[in-house]
Amino acid sequence: MSSFDRPLTGEVDGDLGQDWAVSPQAGDEERVVESALRPHSLHDFIGQPKVARQLDLVLEGAKRRGRPPDHVLLSGPPGLGKTSLALIIGSELGTSVKITSGPAIERSGDLAAMLSNLGHGDVLFIDEIHRIARPAEELLYMAMEDFRVDVVVGKGPGATAIPLEINPFTLVGATTRAGLLTGPLRDRFGFVGQMEFYEPAELQLVLARSASLLGVELTDDGSAEIAGRSRGTPRIANRLLRRVRDYAEVEADGRVTRDVARAALALYDVDELGLDRLDRAVLEALVARFGGGPVGVSTLAVAVGEEPNTVEEVCEPFLVRAGLLARTPRGRVATEAAWRHLGHPLPRGGLPLGGGSLPAADTSPEPLFEA
Numbered sequence: 001m002s003s004f005d006r007p008l009t010g011e012v013d014g015d016l017g018q019d020w021a022v023s024p025q026a027g028d029e030e031r032v033v034e035s036a037l038r039p040h041s042l043h044d045f046i047g048q049p050k051v052a053r054q055l056d057l058v059l060e061g062a063k064r065r066g067r068p069p070d071h072v073l074l075s076g077p078p079g080l081g082k083t084s085l086a087l088i089i090g091s092e093l094g095t096s097v098k099i100t101s102g103p104a105i106e107r108s109g110d111l112a113a114m115l116s117n118l119g120h121g122d123v124l125f126i127d128e129i130h131r132i133a134r135p136a137e138e139l140l141y142m143a144m145e146d147f148r149v150d151v152v153v154g155k156g157p158g159a160t161a162i163p164l165e166i167n168p169f170t171l172v173g174a175t176t177r178a179g180l181l182t183g184p185l186r187d188r189f190g191f192v193g194q195m196e197f198y199e200p201a202e203l204q205l206v207l208a209r210s211a212s213l214l215g216v217e218l219t220d221d222g223s224a225e226i227a228g229r230s231r232g233t234p235r236i237a238n239r240l241l242r243r244v245r246d247y248a249e250v251e252a253d254g255r256v257t258r259d260v261a262r263a264a265l266a267l268y269d270v271d272e273l274g275l276d277r278l279d280r281a282v283l284e285a286l287v288a289r290f291g292g293g294p295v296g297v298s299t300l301a302v303a304v305g306e307e308p309n310t311v312e313e314v315c316e317p318f319l320v321r322a323g324l325l326a327r328t329p330r331g332r333v334a335t336e337a338a339w340r341h342l343g344h345p346l347p348r349g350g351l352p353l354g355g356g357s358l359p360a361a362d363t364s365p366e367p368l369f370e371a
């Protein structure tokens with residue numbers, strides 16, 4: 001499998017599609033590169049004006065009172081800056097950040113140990129907090145509310161719970177699936193920041209900053225070209241920048257101009273809207289083979305030689321968000337924008353039902369974050 005192919009399996013949880021150019025998830029190597037590009041202060045953090053402003057107030061207020069701020073939940077799709085913001089919270093407060101993740105906390109004892117090791121005012125960052133095991137979650141309730149944990153000593157009927165005081169701390173939770181959090185957990189966060197997709201102009205600022213950190217010469221039209229194809233996601237923008245830089249160094253004079261970006265992204269199969277080969281194959285099948293739909297997702301998946309859940313979870317969220325595809329009760333339907341984007345003349349009898357109206361027809365189970 002070439003490094004730009006998508007995974008061929010139906011396994012779409014966890015390390016999903018991290019090799020593919022427009023995947024919102026990061027691969028292992030990419031995490032290392034990313035840490036070099038992370039903003040370190042709220043001032044450096046681009047976009048998300050609402051969340052950033054609110055968070056600034058929360059942190060400033062806490063600093064003035066000399067107390068740790070409320071617990072913070074950051075929610076939103078992958079690659080929008082949740083981890084970056086969590087680390088920024090620590091650096092703005094001048095405290096240390098202990099990092100873990102929901103799936104890494106296997107036993108509640110592990111979490112109890114971690115909590116009792118926190119220093120006064122430390123930040124505990126739990127990534128993917130929706131995946132935390134139930135017993136650990138229950139332990140967290142008391143820790144968040146009363147800065148206490150119950151340590152169970154002994155086993156069976158003779159076991160006793162000894163309450164242990166812990167230092168006041170701030171929990172920062174990040175989740176891509178806020179809908180999966182239980183009510184009691186969500187309620188214990190004093191501040192919830194909902195991350196939104198970025199505007200192209202904001203992505204251009206992200207790109208300019210990354211280019212200067214990487215020592216890449218990037219022109220305005222070059223960054224506009226990359227920003228427009230980055231699906232509103234800084235992680236994708238940074239990744240495309242790195243790929244275009246390689247191309248610029250090998251095939252041109254190293255400068256990332258509009259023409260260089262266009263040629264490079266054509267080579268990597270990322271089109272003007274940020275669709276890749278599979279996204280386009282899905283739309284093309286829908287339009288050319290099924291007359292624009294409605295067609296069931298499994299039929300569509302067979303037509304492009306993919307697993308239904310890859311089509312459903314990898315391609316569709318962005319196609320829906322980009323207004324190219326609608327999920328209707330009768331099946332998937334291509335919108336007018338999809339016909340136009342693929343360069344197909346619109347069908348004479350008009351579009352199938354659902355092709356013109358978007359959000360109302362969407363039946364996806366997860367909340368879709370609008371661009």
Ligand SMILES: Nc1ncnc2c1ncn2[C@@H]1O[C@H](COP(=O)(O)OP(=O)(O)OP(=O)(O)O)[C@@H](O)[C@H]1O
Nearest residue numbers: 034037038045046078079080081082083084234235
């Ligand atoms: N507002 C921003 N300004 C500058 N760079 C950003 C911003 N947001 C994200 N980035 C860049 O995008 C990359 C991904 O961000 P980050 O890891 O914080 O996303 P995330 O929301 O935690 O993703 P995931 O859900 O996969 O954990 C980082 O390397 C960072 O450099």
Ligand SMILES: [Mg+2]
Nearest residue numbers: 082083127174
């Ligand atoms: Mg993260």
